[in-house]
Amino acid sequence: MASSSSSSLSRVVVKSSDNNLFVVNKKVASQSQLLKQCIDNMEEKGTNDVILIPLSNVTSNILTLVLEYCEKHADFADDDNNNQELKQWDHEFLKKFDYATLNSLTMAADYMVTKSLLNLCCQFIADSIKDLTVQQIRQIFDIKNDFTPQEEADIKNENAWAFR
Amino acid sequence: MADSSSVIDGNETLIPNLPNDLSALILSFVPFPFHGRLKSTCKLWRSFYSSKTPISLRNTHLPSSCLSHLLCVFPQDPSLSSPYVFDPAHLAWAPLPPMPVNPYVYSLSNFAALSIGPHVYVLGGSVFDTRAFPMDRPVASAAVFRYDLVVGRWVPLAPMQAPRGSLAAAALGGRWIVVAGGGSRHSMFGAAGTRVGSAEVYDVERDEWAPVAGLPGLRAGCVGFCAEGRGRRREFWVMGGYGEAKTINGVLPVDEHYKDAMVLEMEHGRWREVGDMWEDEERPRLGKVVTIDDDDDDEKNLPGVFMLDGNSIFRYNMASNRWLKESIVPRKTQSGSSFGFVALRGELHVISLLQGAELSAIRSSKHRRRGTVLFMQIYNPRNMSWRSLVTRTPFQCPLDFRTAVMCTIRV
Numbered sequence: 001m002a003s004s005s006s007s008s009l010s011r012v013v014v015k016s017s018d019n020n021l022f023v024v025n026k027k028v029a030s031q032s033q034l035l036k037q038c039i040d041n042m043e044e045k046g047t048n049d050v051i052l053i054p055l056s057n058v059t060s061n062i063l064t065l066v067l068e069y070c071e072k073h074a075d076f077a078d079d080d081n082n083n084q085e086l087k088q089w090d091h092e093f094l095k096k097f098d099y100a101t102l103n104s105l106t107m108a109a110d111y112m113v114t115k116s117l118l119n120l121c122c123q124f125i126a127d128s129i130k131d132l133t134v135q136q137i138r139q140i141f142d143i144k145n146d147f148t149p150q151e152e153a154d155i156k157n158e159n160a161w162a163f164r
Numbered sequence: 165m166a167d168s169s170s171v172i173d174g175n176e177t178l179i180p181n182l183p184n185d186l187s188a189l190i191l192s193f194v195p196f197p198f199h200g201r202l203k204s205t206c207k208l209w210r211s212f213y214s215s216k217t218p219i220s221l222r223n224t225h226l227p228s229s230c231l232s233h234l235l236c237v238f239p240q241d242p243s244l245s246s247p248y249v250f251d252p253a254h255l256a257w258a259p260l261p262p263m264p265v266n267p268y269v270y271s272l273s274n275f276a277a278l279s280i281g282p283h284v285y286v287l288g289g290s291v292f293d294t295r296a297f298p299m300d301r302p303v304a305s306a307a308v309f310r311y312d313l314v315v316g317r318w319v320p321l322a323p324m325q326a327p328r329g330s331l332a333a334a335a336l337g338g339r340w341i342v343v344a345g346g347g348s349r350h351s352m353f354g355a356a357g358t359r360v361g362s363a364e365v366y367d368v369e370r371d372e373w374a375p376v377a378g379l380p381g382l383r384a385g386c387v388g389f390c391a392e393g394r395g396r397r398r399e400f401w402v403m404g405g406y407g408e409a410k411t412i413n414g415v416l417p418v419d420e421h422y423k424d425a426m427v428l429e430m431e432h433g434r435w436r437e438v439g440d441m442w443e444d445e446e447r448p449r450l451g452k453v454v455t456i457d458d459d460d461d462d463e464k465n466l467p468g469v470f471m472l473d474g475n476s477i478f479r480y481n482m483a484s485n486r487w488l489k490e491s492i493v494p495r496k497t498q499s500g501s502s503f504g505f506v507a508l509r510g511e512l513h514v515i516s517l518l519q520g521a522e523l524s525a526i527r528s529s530k531h532r533r534r535g536t537v538l539f540m541q542i543y544n545p546r547n548m549s550w551r552s553l554v555t556r557t558p559f560q561c562p563l564d565f566r567t568a569v570m571c572t573i574r575v
Binding site: 103106107110118119122123125126127129130134137138141142143144145146147152155156158 | 179180181182183186189190191192193194195198200201202203204205206207209210225226230254256
């Protein structure tokens with residue numbers, strides 16, 4: 001996963017909820033504020049051991065994706081968010097996933113405090129919601145229509161232009 | 165993360181299998197024009213999209229470059245027909261509710277519209293008042309309204325001290341609105357109407373108008389914008405417009421158009437004359453003027469000030485006090501109709517109606533339905549390039565860019 005590095009201190013080990021270990025370059029791990037905080041705390045204590053960070057909420061296949069994202073973004077500076085190549089990569093990256101995976105990825109990004117990935121996932125799901133009909137939204141997200149037919153007709157009238 | 169507790173109680177979930185704070189974030193990130201339609205998904209979504217949460221979450225979590233930059237169009241009197249917002253990034257329209265009706269006045273026109281944060285302000289204008297005599301003579305209005313996109317409501321505010329339409333108005337520092345000049349001319353009449361020269365400043369937080377030094381002369385039909393930036397004194401610029409009427413052969417009234425600009429130095433409350441911006445033969449009057457505020461460049465002296473005059477775009481050069489040719493609109497309108505001109509997200513939008521032959525040229529596309537079709541030619545001054553888009557408006561009422569009022573808003 002991580003590129004090779006000269007010192008063992010420049011790397012950390014992250015453990016997924018299903019007990020798989022990932023060796024991660026510190027620069028990549030720092031994309032997650034949660035991991036960065038752990039690393040900073042350990043370094044303050046002056047430990048020379050390899051740092052092991054267990055993530056009890058993230059499965060290994062989702063962690064793989066988060067780390068893939070972090071690795072890509074570690075190559076770009078913080079203010080490079082408008083980089084067209086990176087934007088394109090982000091889009092291609094998320095495009096591959098089904099809704100359940102996006103869901104888990106969103107929760108993992110939130111848990112690991114990777115704000116740019118969280119925003120990216122939320123915006124991606126939001127952008128797909130805007131293109132769906134209300135019926136499709138209910139079906140995909142398993143949301144029950146709790147309106148009476150009269151209420152539904154009233155709301156449609158309020159926004160009549162959108163249903164033509 | 166997000167405080168959605170006011171809308172959602174603990175047992176309900178906005179999106180099943182997802183924590184409510186994340187669901188709230190996702191639903192807020194849906195571009196604004198789609199919010200109304202999503203209300204019909206379920207009761208919880210309806211109360212979510214009727215609450216303050218979506219827009220406040222957008223403002224706290226999205227960088228300003230990712231906010232929706234919307235065009236707000238007032239096709240007619242906003243108390244009679246709905247204003248609309250348009251999102252060019254998604255080609256999506258959404259109606260705003262009509263402004264509250266005053267039963268004594270009708271046909272509001274020539275008002276000013278501008279936005280501060282998620283609020284749209286409608287200032288003054290010219291109306292017919294059934295209580296005035298003679299009834300068929302338009303009078304200037306002092307009324308001010310604010311539409312709050314967060315809660316979706318119109319609120320009447322303190323009226324201006326001097327009634328005025330066709331005024332110069334601009335937001336200053338996110339907290340004040342400066343207005344100057346104006347008069348009572350109505351869009352139904354090409355001439356006549358009173359003129360004023362006074363100026364005043366509105367404090368958004370205190371809902372109060374306070375007078376400032378008036379323009380040196382009477383001036384209506386003028387355009388206003390603010391120049392502010394780091395390390396620079398705040399200024400309110402007023403350009404063009406017309407002063408006292410003169411008559412040809414003592415009979416025919418004609419407007420004398422100003423070729424100059426006046427600058428109010430906010431710090432001293434003094435007006436500075438800038439002088440004529442063009443020679444007599446260049447143009448009879450100022451075209452439509454918009455400004456582009458460059459977020460990245462605070463050091464610049466002025467925002468980019470652009471004018472659409474006929475089919476040409478000019479850029480104002482402060483050092484020489486001249487308008488320099490910047491570009492030419494690629495496609496002219498059919499004769500007689502006029503362009504709408506607005507700055508959105510750092511680009512100049514030149515808007516026209518598609519009619520007749522032009523319309524049939526695109527009839528294979530999805531736009532072949534009723535409603536007005538708009539053609540937007542969009543100029544980016546950074547790389548001096550043009551692009552265009554076509555969109556069908558959701559409203560049936562005619563759109564005339566000589567009288568329609570437009571502003572932009574970011575949510």
